[in-house]
Amino acid sequence: MSNEQEPGREALGQARRVVVKIGSSLLTNDGRGLDEMAIGRWVDQIAALHRRGVDVVLVSSGAVAAGMLRLGWQARPSEVHELQAAAAVGQNGLTQSYEQHFARHDILTAQILLTHDDLSNRKRYLNALSALRTLVDMRVVPVINENDTVVTDEIRFGDNDTLGALVANLLEADALLLLTDQEGLFDADPRHDPGAGLIAEGRADDPRLAAVAGGGGALGRGGMSTKIRAAKLAARSGAVTVIASGRQPDVLTRLLDGETLGTLLRPVHAPLAARKRWLAGQLQVRGTLTLDAGAIKVLRERGSSLLAVGVREVQGTFRRGDMVACVDEQGALVAKGLINYGAAEARKLKGQPSHQIEALLGYVEARSLIHRDNLVVMRLPD
Ligand SMILES: Nc1ncnc2c1ncn2[C@@H]1O[C@H](COP(=O)(O)OP(=O)(O)O)[C@@H](O)[C@H]1O
Ligand SMILES: N[C@@H](CCC(=O)OP(=O)(O)O)C(=O)O
Secondary structure, eight states: OOOOOOTTTHHHHTOSEEEEEEOHHHHTTTTSSOOHHHHHHHHHHHHHHHHTTOEEEEEEOOHHHHHHHHHTOSSOOOSHHHHHHHHHHHHHHHHHHHHHHHHTTTOOEEEEEEOHHHHHSHHHHHHHHHHHHHHHHTTOEEEEEEOGGGOOGGGOOOSHHHHHHHHHHHTTOSEEEEEESSSSOBSSOTTTOTTOOBOOEEETTOHHHHHHOOOOOSSOSSHHHHHHHHHHHHHTTTOEEEEEETTSTTHHHHHHTTOOOSEEEEOOSOOOOHHHHHHHTOOOOOEEEEEOHHHHHHHHHHOOOBOGGGEEEEEEOOOTTOEEEEEOTTOOEEEEEEOSSOHHHHHHHTTOOGGGHHHHHSSOSOSSSBOGGGEEEOOOOO
16 A cells, blocks of 8 residues: 555645545345444544544435335335335434444534535525534534535535535645545446546546446435546635545545545645635526626636626526526526526627616616626636
């Protein structure tokens, strides 16, 4: 085993705050209930980091899988109400298990169940942030999962990789550690290709990674593709992401000692400001504006607000305050932002100068379609 330090790994050695995500594939020991021994080992490692002064926030899957076992179900249900029921039963077991294991180390845990809405509504997002910060400052280990019992398909994160990344953004964590049932990201899905090789390191935004990442197993949901997306999201607040095997002995403590394990995905750009990051993390886009070349240029080069005059097409059904995507004429994403007008108004305003707004609508909500504070412009590949 190599102790060689790779560029980017030193960030792990200096990490003061980390988000650890444990996937369903691991927690449930391939479907045979919660793997209590393994949970105990991860908790021991987290406790060791905690004693060193590292703040650890845990994002744990496993509610549905644990519930399935308790209810005697053999296969993951596909009906939403059954998934909700399984999650409700299983989450109890999960919480109980973490609480007992952390109690051996005199560490308190707090259960936090989040939904997509909690992080997309700015007020609830700020509430979640202050609650989490308070817990972390009190040296409690928050154990977070999606609130599966109240979500439906349209409003779910679905996989906890994304949730982990958004929590890393929220708390400005130094690292997101995604523990799974593989040694890391391979250049092909190792379930289907035994010759696949481990990728030790890469840039979080490298498009070649998404091309090799496949879907998940029978218990997990996201597979590697959501882990790559999570690394990109985490990079927005400057966090490094590691995808590593939760079955490697002492994986967490070894990673924070700088050991070369798993796949390290580095952020390559300076972190976005907190508000822009929140905007960039929004997953639900309600409409699309096609911009002309002039508008794209001022957005990219001057960070200007988006004026209606630069909009060619308006698609979708959205209301004032909703998130819309701005694309170029080829459909490539240029920016995302919160729009000041609903879809019907935006259609009337497209291509028109701002001084015409009153004549066209009878009122002026704002001079711009999207104010620059509510706009995040995508970075161009280097
Ligand atoms: N390129 C790849 N490298 C490694 N694993 C991959 C790759 N593509 C797909 N996978 C699959 O992703 C699975 C892990 O994702 P998932 O089942 O969602 O687990 P978790 O519950 O830990 O998130 C692995 O078991 C593996 O089969
Ligand atoms: N919230 C769900 C977890 C969703 C899920 O399976 O996520 P993942 O382990 O990231 O593939 C649960 O607790 O069962």
